[in-house]
Amino acid sequence: MKLVSFFFLLGTILILNSIAIAGRHSYSKPVLLADTIIKLDTVKDKKILAPAKARENARTKKGGAKSASATNDTTKKSKSGLKSQVNAKGDDLSYFDIEKNIGYYYGNARVTYEDFELDADFIRVDKNKHLIFASGLVNPKTHRYQNKPIAKSKGQNPVIADSLYYNYETKKIKAWNTSGEQEGNYITGGQTKKLNETEVAYNNILFSTCSLPYPETHFGIVITKGIGEKNKIISGPAYLEIEGVPLPIAIPFGFFPKPDHRTSGVILPSFGEDSRLGFYLRQFGYYVGINDNLDLTTTGTLYSRGSFEAGTTARYLKRYEYQGTLTFNFGAHNYGVQGDPYQKDFSVIWNHSQDANAHPGSTFSASVNAATSTFYQNNVATTNYNVQAITQNNLRSSIAYSKTWAGTPFNFTANLSHSQDLTAKTVSLELPTFNFNMTSISPFDSKDRVGDQKWYQRITVAYSLQGTNKINSEPESQIFKGDNLLKKLQSGFQHQIPIGLNLNVLKYFQFNANSTYTERWYFQSTRQYYERGSISGNATPLVDTVQGFTRAGDYNVSAGLSTKIYSEASFKGTLKKLRLVSTPSLSLSYRPDFGDPKYGYYRTIVSGAVLPYQVVSSRYSIYQYSVYGGPSQGKSASLNLNVDNTLEGKLKARSTDTSGADRKISILQGLSFATSYNFAADSFRLSPISFNAHTTVLNQKVSLSLNGVLDPYASQIKDSISNNQIQRFYRRIDRYTFQDGKFPTLNTLNFSMNFSLNSSKNKRTNSPPSNTLQSLNRQQADELALINSDPEAYVDFNVPYNVNVNYNFTYNNGGLTKTISNTINASGDVNVTPKWKVQYTTGFDVKAAKITTTSFSIYRDLHCWDLSFRWLPFGYYKSFSVDLRVKASILQDLKLSKRKDYYNNQ
Template sequence: MAIDTIIQRDTLPKTKATTGKKGKPVKGAKPVSAAKDTSSKSKGGLQSMVKWNAEDSTYSDNEKNIMYLYGKARVTYEDFELDADYIRVDQKNHMIFARGRTDPKTHRYVGRPITKQKNDKPAAADSIYYNYETKKGKIFNPASEQGGNFVSGGLAKKLNETEVAYHNVLYSTCDLPYPDTHFGIVITKGIAEKNQIISGPAYLEIAGVPLPLALPFGFFPKPNSRASGVILPTFGEDPKRGFFLQNFGYYIGLNDNIDLTNTASVYSKGSYEIGTTARYIKRYEYTGTARFDYSSNNYGNPGDPSQKTFNILWSHSQDPNAHPGSVFSASVNAGSSSYYSNSGAQQNYNLQQITQNNLHSSIAYSKVWAGTPFNFTINADHSQDLAKKTVDLSLPSFSFNMSSLSPFDSKDRVGEQKWYQKISVAYSATGSNKISGVPENELFQANTLAKRFQSGIKQNIPISLNLTFLKFFQFSTNVNYTEYWNFQTIKQSYNRASITSSPLVIDTVAGFKRAGEYNLGASLSTKLYGTMNFKGKLKAIRHVMTPSLSFNYHPDFGDPSYGYYKTIVTQNAVPYPYAATTYSIFNGTAVGGPSAGKQAGVGFSLDNTIEAKVRAKSTDTSQTDRKIQILQGLTFSTFYNFAADSFKLSPIAFSGHTAIFNQKLNISFGGVFNPYEVNIRDSISGNQVKKYSQLIDRYTWQDGHLPRLTSFYASTDISLNSNAKTGNRLAPNLQNTVNNNVQQGLTPEQAERLALVSQDQSAFVDFNVPWNINLSYSFNYANNVTSTTVTNTIQARGDVNITPKWKITYYSDLDIRKQKVSTCQLGIYRDLHCWDLAMQWIPFGYLKMYSVMLRVKASILQDLKLSKRSDFTNNQYYNPYY
């Protein structure tokens, strides 16, 4: 009502207008050009000039020293800028009034005042009063935005350059104009400072409806930089662990380069979880995230021992331009084997994380010396079997390499290269310091690590010569020497006094031991082409065969004269006699040792490719024939060892791959044929009779049979999706984080990777792709004559947009042979503009669960959410490893 009254009083006095009826000049009025900039310096001693202009017309009241500006009016004073449909400048009292107008055609209020000061973003209002001397003013129905936060409605009173008083304004992260805002917090009284809003009584309002959720006081950050603050908890009940407060804590913004997020969860029956996450970045140098989680879960009666688990995550990536020639990277995921299955609440119920069987870690540094053939890599690796609860560590391993070079060639060579100038030499050295198969509970025992670590260095020098003769034949020969340096060896003995089923004793012997081996080889290959021409759309089919014949020689380094292999006498049960067993002293060491058995034989392989040529369409202006790959590769290979006493011919292996439907359907297959006959015998054990097979040194074709297929595998996968539209591939709730990271100097790709470090399952939901399907199929067959094993599974995953705002995701494994779905997960996502609705459901199995969450997208109000969930830990048999 007050605003309407003000607007009605702001009509101009006719006696002082520049023009009167029918455009005639008014006596005593001073005309001013409408399009010309004018300025005035106040008589009150203001040092800066007040400048104004208007697109429609400008009127001056000389008696009261007031300017009236109509139609896209603009006023500037120092760093203050004001645009509106109508502006009145009272130079005597240093007051400015601005308002919009009602469009007679649309009946909408247009031309609202828009102000801007210093580096602040523009702010709009219905009307404003502003004293440009004291820099105080009143703003009716303001609308401003900073850092994704919007303040609108009510009344704002500017107290000075940095403080504004609010009355009944709406604070929200929804960018719709008031009163169409989806939700907000109504601040009845408050003061806005530079980086925060201090509020008195406030209450929640959704879709214009006030809710009985109020706060007596509070503060809301206006982040133009990182700010520390409290993380509010999620309330609920777990049938096994009791009532809980989940994921409460404190965020610490240390500076623009590093921050910390500390969270905890507590349960009424004694369980708790704590975690801390550090994110760091140095512009143009590196980015990374480190996280540590610890949990103590009590699923039994009070006083029962709790299950304590931990997990460490670390990822570090370096800008490739930061240090040319050297790269440091890290990807660490290590912890207790039962962490993911026992602490699902902290893992956002990710099915792939909960069901994973292995953890892997790698920290690596590599260096390339520019202008030289040398490069060096050192890394630390970790591998963990969650089912067996064993750990493999490599601390560290390294590799030093010299790329192939021609020592007899010259950079200043003139003329054709001689044959000896084509001789090339390379060098590589790899070192390892590792332990394997250590139980988790023994990993940090000093005695265990000292005894089990194995160290060694392996060096390799390959010398090769490649020649082409008769234009169509490629000939190559090579000599390869390998040197093994081990700092531990093994010694086996037989304890005849032992009554256990494994009387064999294996001892580790400390001390340096070297060994060396070499082998010689030569190969000859060529290509054979066959083409069939056709009439019509199919122009031709071409078959390319690449046969290769090779010779290899390798001495028997198992000979006792080398000292690499030892023989022990074992004792079997009566009435069988004593038997001798040979073993390598390097068996199971860090880099191994030479192989036993003499090899002097011929290898044969045949590779096949088939492609078709299709005539160009009449509409194709280039008239270029199109090539289609039918078979990208089909290879058969075997080896015949003349030096072997028996079974000289190795099994025949084959493998192939191709891609069809414009490379969308990939197919891979392979297997092994055994060329020897088999003798099946009965074995009596107690009252049971079992069959076992024994190979006979006789080829199957000698009896008129084909080689026997002992194993076969086939796999295929296809990825189909509709044409993606342009847009963000991140869910909106992470886009603000990406934008902030870009402002810190990261590229969009780096900013997106950093934002995804702590992603949840909704982070990669792409509402711009209507549908996406990924299907994979695998088949495995194994036959050892007496038994056959077959596995046959299909995996499906993808998503589909029901509407532009609804999306369904799915993931499932189907065992065709058992006719059973082993895993299944469904997700439903709804884009609610400024809200995000996510539902996850695993309908059956020991991981059966569901979760529903409705939350505000903006991170500043991340605690404004509603959730309902049933954890998989509530199931009776929830942990396959416990």
């Protein structure tokens, strides 16, 4: 059965693709009445053509009261009781037959009556019968039927037809081969007859979501007889037609919604079998269009072995104010034998955004993504088989509010956040974190100052207050048990007051002095101790929490100088000049030893005796586990050095450049070195030397980055024997490597290269449907609906190609062990033809000599259909899927799918 369904799917795809490639460029003969078009070069009726003599006779008979060849005609109020006038005109030729009271109008003809407007190539107005006839014209060069009649009425969508009759007394219309649209639904072909203001009779019309006119429409439902009202069509016999081929799928009568607003309805399920959970009825549910601002979609999946999934999504929108989406999903799965406990999972996703102009000075936004650690692995139907979602390791959420007071230096932000490690199954929460800030001000300066600033007027002061209430890396299974959440929450406040001064000294130097005072407020601190009789080397100290308000303050001061040094070198040839700009900065910083017992921030922990009369002690901070930590121990008096360099070049102008201007290029965008020397330290005074380099080449298409850390001190590796086993130890020595004639030890090194090549978006070659902006808005709405429901299913064919290649090399020297990571990753997409697109994602681990997770996707744009093929050729997530679906959001359940999921590999 599976094999038959697969070949049926393959055959359907090949047929649709071959028809789509062949195209429909042949001329379709218009549907016209027998007496519609009057060709000017063949008409012999003198009364119609009205030569000069005939027109003169007409004047004589009618008393010459009106010219018979007027280009504009206005019918006044008639005896029949018409309340308005019929206005008609034609650009090429207009003629009014006085004897028959009929007007003929050619070339961009136009008739208006009350709120009714009619445009066509030819229009005939019969004043006696109050009947208007309109048709188009066959272009003799292209043989295309053009300038079709377009009828418009106030409050209704335009109606396009090959030809039509309109009675402006009864306001009834009869049209042939019509083409109309309403909220993404198209009615084409056949005959239509407007019965009254609310009802239209249909005969052999095609109801579809395809915008192409009949007979080019790709698919639809042929309604042999029916009555159309404003929001629905009640039909007699109807059948399905694809690519002009009737299918043996018919109904004796039916009801088709034709809404101009959101309506509720059933979501059809898909059927299949899962190797672990049994047969399934997947993603069935109900959509509720509550109002224009809110809707609700609820779906569920049932498995024959008892497992189930359920989810609901609410979308809301208030124009010019805010919009958002809230989704909740729940699943219960049993992968064992009947009677085993179910594995329950849930997820919550909330996205909210506020219009920037809604509340000037304040913003509110939310991006919440929380779930149990196994949700994305177990609920693959809910995630639409998205490999990125299945393989993700971290989830993050944030709800933020900000407020700025205009005309003041103050601003406020508050944030609720969540982070989750799905591998370790731990959760971190901030409930909440807030910041109240005052931007830098100059307290000794004045707005009314005259002349240059004095040195003391350049002093700046700022202030910030931070507060938080958080829990770190708590096991997922324990966080909401009992009162664990309240017990584990850590609270605190931190005040910071930075003071700065910047001056230009000795013309070429920039002097800066800074001092920062930090004050921390906590409502608890910790004490550590060993259990009686324990040995410090073999036991972990116990931590006791002491409640009560406590504070900790610290400060530091620094002063430094910086300047710029320019170096240039000139050459002969294509390279004319090199320019090196170095920015060295030297600063002194001081921080007292806040580990001194007089501050009370640190305490001593004493272990039991290891040997007689020997006691081991160590120091710890009572704020070690606090949210903002505590002051650092150890006195620091450091000399800090940093050098940043950029290298630029100047090339001779190209021979094709008529301006003759030299070309400037960036060779090295940045090369920096940084280190410091602590005079107050008793050993290892020189800190590791860090370096960083980055640049771009090939017109910024390739970016290169190199960074690492060098250790200036020597090291030793020694072996010792313990319990008849050799153990190796690594330790640094307070001796510089250059004293032994060696280069500093490379601790870490990272090199990355990223290549990016993409094209700009093409202009749309296929113009939007002829009934204009409303159809274009519907197309955009369908695209947005598809993106929201399944981001992987949306493909932008307007970008011809996009290529990204990343190479990353990482080296870590851990002393005893050295690790190397060497990977290449590639992703991108390319339009093979304007309607074919291929996407790919792959990688290669050079060290392991293995290809990482790889996926390929092929998309075919079939106008109103989408064909997609997704394939993961190897690995744990090996799978494939083929989907043929209708683009229109209202027919997302009209699709044909074939898939093999990764979990069926087991």
